[in-house]
Amino acid sequence: MQSGLKKTKSWIVEFQFDSTLKKDVLMGWNSSNNTNKQIKLSFPNLDDAKxxxxxxxxxxxxxxxxxxxxxPKSYSSNFSSARRTSWTH
Structure with missing residues (x-):
């Protein structure tokens, strides 16, 4: 897996978490009447978000x-003997 920086330059507006969650009797899932938690708006800069x-x-x-x-590291660092954890695939 690669960790890129493609979508990291934007500003995100999120609504605050509403703690009025109810537990579903049948499945045990958390539910709420407030759907604002699911909304995330992204803006190119801070001024637009404000x-x-x-x-x-x-x-x-x-x-x-x-x-x-x-x-910075190279592909050969995956096979180094000084590596702390084993490289698995």
Whole structure:
């Protein structure tokens, strides 16, 4: 599996979690009448996301971006004797 950076440059608006979940009697699944948890809107920049929230009278909270540190490595590092875990396929 490869971990690319294709869709990581956008800003996402998510609605806050509503804790009024009900347990389904038959299957045991969690259910809710509030479907806003399923909605995720993405915007190309922070200003567009903020203006959409203000236009729709929604309060918002900006979380800091987390950056993934990438270690450059080669294919041969999969077979190195200094590898901590075994390489499985």
């Amino acid at each position: 203006s959409w929230c203000l236009k729709n009278n929604l309060s918002y909270e900006v979380e800091d971006q987390s950056y993934k540190s990438l270690k």
